[in-house]
Amino acid sequence: MSEIATDLPRQQPASVVTEGGLVRGLLIAVAIVFLALFLVLPLATVFVQAFAKGWDAYLAAFHEADAHAAIRLTLITAAIAVPFNLVFGVVASWAIAKFEFRGKNLLITLIDLPFSVSPVVSGLIYVLVFGSQGLIGPWLIEHDIQIIFAVPGIVLATIFVTFPFVARQLIPLMQEQGTAEEEAALTLGASGWHAFRTVTLPNIRWGLLYSVLLCNARAMGEFGAVSVVSGHIRGLTNTLPLHVEILYNEYNFVASFAVASLLAGLALVTLGLKSLLEWRYAGDIAASGRRH
């Protein structure tokens, strides 16, 4: 997701620069049918199954100690992983976008790497470092520190899979804005921090907010990587997506989809907020996105 649209398309008047009405209608229809089939239908399934036995059965899924523990752990994980990646993203994109140095493409590629590493591998690497047989496993055992199969491992794996989210969104944004404004502020005597706060931050805030939203959704929803380092201890190391799988494997389909619908609801809220931001601040975003 290197470049996600933060600026909204402008309304176009019909002119020579478009296709005929029939073609246009056809293209729209194909696009909508495709999206409905591939994206909306799976989402709808989640909710249909969750409410298959009515409200009471739906709510019952959340009146359970294990569900509470899973919700709590998911919130803790996101509360650590998201701010961490927020700070990292802003710092990294400052270094990359505001300066010219050699090896930049390599650095960007390395930051991107977690994005295309299989979730299974993302979990595995932490087992290789922190597991009993791992690089520093024996040292950890000696000092009674439990990383994997405990909260720290889950947090680390989550940080890993969401590592590029904020940075990758901000880098192109900052690159596009260039350095002229910051240079002007500095020439006028502002400190570096002051220039960042008053010049850079307002320019990137929508991109930042959007990337944090997506980062959060992914942090709460990560399955593969967390599954490898979690150990699946009930009431202790199960996050919401793992809890979904457990319920599913206990043939408790309604509860499973009910918890899944919580995560799907989170996805919807994320998308809703994002749309709201775009709609409410379309002008701002377009202006900050297009300034050169």
Added chain:
Amino acid sequence: MASPPLRPRRRFRQPSVIPGFGLTLGYTLTCLSLIVLLPLAALVVRASGLGLSGIWEVATDPRVASALRVSFGISALAALTASLFGFLVAWVLTRYDFPGRRLVDAVVDLPFALPTAVAGIALASLYAPNGLVGEQLAKLGIQAAYTPVGIYIAMVFIGLPFAVRTVQPLIVEIDKEIEEASATLGAGRFHTLTRVVLPPLIPAVLTGFALAFARGVGEYGSIIFIAGNLPYVSEIAPLLIVIKLSEFDYGGACAIATIMLGISFVTLLAINLIQAWSRRRFGYV
């Protein structure tokens, strides 16, 4: 850009009045090393315990080779589909106005935000022979779930937003005047599209393809529920890693993981080079 790309080779970086280079780069490199590079190095070290010949042996083992073929082959096909439809969706969303456009625009990001396990369970219950879509497909003689088709569907699902979101901003940026000029000079709409509009978009389409491809290759959570997981038919490489781990064969698991990691890295490097090239060539990504 404020600083033109002079690229003096002898110096690590170009001078700039903007402060914080050391601080920010230092922080970036440290985090990157501790969170990403060190653990990945542990993986490579573990795999290198087998030696190059050992890794080669794992890679050419018929079962592993076939799993890699399934993962990379189907992912390429799915990324192609996602790119084609992604382009179409991006075009429709930016160029046309229709009721509910904003809603459709929001829906595109769904696979980013929806947990993969949830997606997998939902897709499996839809495309199973007794599911809503699976039933219709079965009438046409197509079995989707528990075959390679199921893997393909899951990969298209997770790859689509990449394809749309990389192309969309560029379609927004296209200068209408060029299209108007082309039309004024007598080019047909089709001609204008293929000769004037599309070429500058190609790098972005390639980027979207590569991202969807890289993501599809590694995907596990959503596929495992809908693939049949049969060796030599519908067994994906990440599943084989899990299987190797269940056999306590860490070396083999790490070897497969390293092979996948290498390919991911090359894919991503290619994307970033395409983008850097495109930035120089067209002035934007």
Added chain:
Amino acid sequence: MSSETHQTRSRRSLALSACLATALLLAGPVFLTGPVSPAGPARADSELLNVSYDPTRELYKDINAAFSADWKAKTGETVTVRASHGGSGSQARTVIDGIPADVVTLGIPSDIDAISRLSKKIPADWRTKLPNAGLPYTSTVVFLVRKGNPKGVKDWGDLVKPDVKVITPNPKTSAGGRWNFLAAWGYAYEKDGKDVDKANAFVGELYKNVPVLDTGARGSTVTFAQRGLGDVLPTWENEAYLVFEEFGRDKFDVVVPPTSIYAEPPVALVDANVDKKGTRKQAEAYLQFLYSDAAQAIFAKHHYRPLNRAAAKPEHLAELPELKLFKIEDLQGNWDDIQKKNFDNGGLFDQLSKAGR
């Protein structure tokens, strides 16, 4: 600003920030480890972790509650038993990689052997530490078929008929899958004059009829019962009856073949972990409790075959039919060989799937 001083400054702040980031990163996990992790300092009430295989979720919910009540009555101490469930092989791997399990209750002996061999956390002679080689209960493999048994499946031989689709989990990842594999092999071996080649070929034929290999027994049950795939599900006896309870008896029938395998899901103490955590007393009591009358009755209630049948209720025993059970060790030798010959990399299962493609 001259570039000289700028570069020194850059370098200094580079080093500074590196230190800062490292400190932050290291402090995080250490800080977190304290109160939340299971390895944290033991509180007044102790906590045990039972790392188990997939189909025992419902069973150990009951057992754990019963043990806690029993222990409370005996000692006044509150013990919470936590459970973790998953494929037997991957559960064994988490123990090897350091999950602080006090006891393991896995699906097949070779998985406990693997923990002992690869991590030394369990002594190699773990079978001798508890009665009946660490088996407080046993089980077997039966068939779940669609109501009325439309394909007429009666015995293992019917599973290789060309029109029968068999749903079974991947023997590489699932203990249940391994028992199914071994049961089919043992059936053919006994029937065809103890001919290893014929038995191998029979199992190869059977797996040609398998359209989906899920990673765990639970996955296979969902594929068969919920998704409607396949004609027969060879599965743990307890799992077959659980499907009755969860999906309704009106949709499926259980077919008990004339012969099947004596399935041995063993339990063991993880010595290294209990000594480190100081929970040896409670963990040993927990394992002993599994052999008590109370626990034996619970096993029978969940359709496992109890060691002490006298402790079980008659109505529960009535659902555990008599059939001829063979031990795979009698046919194939010790567990190291069984695992190696059949399931390890390049073993029989790998050869068969290679030949069958």
